[in-house]
Amino acid sequence: MSSKNNINLLPKWFSNTGTDSDVVVSTRVRLARCFSDYRFPAKSSLLERKNIFNMASKAILELKDCDVCRSVNFSETEISEQEVLFEKCIVSPELLSAEGDRGVIYNEPFDTSIMINEEDHIRIQSLTSGFSGDTLWDKVSKIDDEIGNSLQYAYDNEKGFLTCCPSNSGTGLKISYLMHLPGLVLTKTIDQVLLGASQMSLSTRSFWGENPSSVVGNFFQLSNQSAMGLTEKQFLDNTRDIVANIIEYEKSAMNKILNDARLELEDKIFRAYGILVHARTLTVNELLNLTSAIRTGIEYKIFNIINIKKLNELIIKCLPAHLQDSVGKSIDDDELKILRAELVRKTLTGKV
Amino acid sequence: MDARICDECGINPSTVHFTQIIDGETHLTHLCEECAEKKGISVSILSDDSDNPDGFSDLDMDDGIEIEFEQKADVQCSNCNQLLSEFKETGKLGCPHCYMAFKKDIDEFFNQVSGSCKHVGKTYSKTSVLVAGTENIEQLRLELNNAIRNEDFELAAVIRDKIKSLSPDLLLAGKQTIS
Numbered sequence: 001m002s003s004k005n006n007i008n009l010l011p012k013w014f015s016n017t018g019t020d021s022d023v024v025v026s027t028r029v030r031l032a033r034c035f036s037d038y039r040f041p042a043k044s045s046l047l048e049r050k051n052i053f054n055m056a057s058k059a060i061l062e063l064k065d066c067d068v069c070r071s072v073n074f075s076e077t078e079i080s081e082q083e084v085l086f087e088k089c090i091v092s093p094e095l096l097s098a099e100g101d102r103g104v105i106y107n108e109p110f111d112t113s114i115m116i117n118e119e120d121h122i123r124i125q126s127l128t129s130g131f132s133g134d135t136l137w138d139k140v141s142k143i144d145d146e147i148g149n150s151l152q153y154a155y156d157n158e159k160g161f162l163t164c165c166p167s168n169s170g171t172g173l174k175i176s177y178l179m180h181l182p183g184l185v186l187t188k189t190i191d192q193v194l195l196g197a198s199q200m201s202l203s204t205r206s207f208w209g210e211n212p213s214s215v216v217g218n219f220f221q222l223s224n225q226s227a228m229g230l231t232e233k234q235f236l237d238n239t240r241d242i243v244a245n246i247i248e249y250e251k252s253a254m255n256k257i258l259n260d261a262r263l264e265l266e267d268k269i270f271r272a273y274g275i276l277v278h279a280r281t282l283t284v285n286e287l288l289n290l291t292s293a294i295r296t297g298i299e300y301k302i303f304n305i306i307n308i309k310k311l312n313e314l315i316i317k318c319l320p321a322h323l324q325d326s327v328g329k330s331i332d333d334d335e336l337k338i339l340r341a342e343l344v345r346k347t348l349t350g351k352v
Numbered sequence: 353m354d355a356r357i358c359d360e361c362g363i364n365p366s367t368v369h370f371t372q373i374i375d376g377e378t379h380l381t382h383l384c385e386e387c388a389e390k391k392g393i394s395v396s397i398l399s400d401d402s403d404n405p406d407g408f409s410d411l412d413m414d415d416g417i418e419i420e421f422e423q424k425a426d427v428q429c430s431n432c433n434q435l436l437s438e439f440k441e442t443g444k445l446g447c448p449h450c451y452m453a454f455k456k457d458i459d460e461f462f463n464q465v466s467g468s469c470k471h472v473g474k475t476y477s478k479t480s481v482l483v484a485g486t487e488n489i490e491q492l493r494l495e496l497n498n499a500i501r502n503e504d505f506e507l508a509a510v511i512r513d514k515i516k517s518l519s520p521d522l523l524l525a526g527k528q529t530i531s
Contacts, residue, residue: 040444157471
């Protein structure tokens with residue numbers, strides 16, 4: 001399947017249409033499940049993985065009221081297409097590096113997908129723009145019920161749903177919030193806030209950074225650390241409450257900056273704009289850091305050069321695999337940087 | 353999965369695990385004894401110029417005393433052959449039966465990370481309670497031995513009862529009795 005169909009589609013979770021989507025860019029709910037009569041993927045044979053892939057695919061494609069229909073087997077797919085799906089947040093890097101039959105079945109808006117043979121046999125996930133967990137949980141749980149009816153999950157009364165890593169067993173639930181927190185970063189209170197979150201059992205990491213602790217683009221991902229010992233609703237409520245507090249901290253940090261240091265903030269934002277519209281080369285990290293400033297400028301009504309949805313679309317298009325795919329042939333890093341800068345100039349000013 | 357191999361030579365199994373923290377980043381290296389010594393990482397508590405290498409000074413003991421220490425046996429899952437040591441190193445299990453084979457260590461892990469090792473969320477009614485779902489007496493016997501070796505006597509009692517409950521059926525079917 002050509003990925004040409006994919007590259008122009010902005011994933012819905014990045015569409016800036018949800019509640020509080022200026023701070024909580026998107027929410028994701030994911031369930032990890034394994035089947036009872038098979039070894040977990042890493043320990044299983046290639047034949048077992050093939051059987052699991054076929055069995056799971058069949059059950060998933062037969063789901064009623066679920067629009068997942070595009071099925072990809074990574075063992076038969078070009079790495080370039082795998083990377084495009086990774087950049088849209090449909091699959092994890094672990095799926096790319098695993099072996100044998102594995103892949104994903106997803107829907108066109110890229111907001112619901114089920115990975116097969118990643119760390120667990122299946123991982124059902126749904127994402128949405130903005131701050132929301134409950135509707136996602138309902139959606140994912142319904143899919144889970146249907147699959148659990150036609151196939152046999154590994155489950156124990158005491159330990160719940162059994163997964164490859166015990167840290168995912170129990171509910172198998174992971175709720176993740178993607179947050180844009182420039183105010184906390186600028187006021188140097190981000191470490192404190194993230195530390196507080198981790199003490200309340202949320203794990204935190206930098207979203208874009210290759211290294212979980214290096215800040216890039218002021219994007220952070222917060223998720224529940226454990227999946228055991230509470231009901232799914234309790235996990236949802238607890239994480240929601242903590243994130244609601246963080247939204248308040250972020251907004252109050254930004255208000256403080258606007259009151260006490262507006263000029264400095266505007267200076268940073270306009271300088272970022274200057275680089276974006278004039279630079280002849282741009283790395284991914286530069287793009288992410290500079291567009292964070294633009295995003296902040298638009299959200300706090302400092303300027304109105306582009307709408308956020310188009311900004312997000314630009315970011316996705318400028319990610320390496322997407323950019324590579326739009327060219328249609330393999331180009332080296334230096335050419336990618338030039339192309340990226342061109343695309344940014346064209347999008348922000350209409351001129352190249 | 354193989355036991356971990358030395359990061360340096362890629363040949364010998366690694367027995368020395370060297371942790372360095374540089375600029376707040378943790379680097380973990382796994383080395384065999386030879387490579388560790390070559391890198392100057394001392395694997396001996398005694399320094400080379402210890403003046404008491406044989407344990408007792410002034411005594412005429414040429415060979416020291418040889419004692420074999422019995423190492424705590426590594427537990428293995430009877431279904432997938434995953435070792436407990438593999439789980440401790442990678443945090444990953446091999447199959448659903450590992451939850452029973454390594455119960456004690458997994459419970460410890462839960463108590464540390466989430467403070468609870470009991471699932472209270474969504475239930476699944478399509479059977480699959482591990483012990484209740486296992487009908488194979490041989491497999492149960494292996495799990496029983498594992499539980500005893502692991503000193504998990506509570507689990508051992510559950511498995512023993514399960515084996516007992518399966519035996520009347522076998523007696524009726526004229527098969528071999530379980531002693």
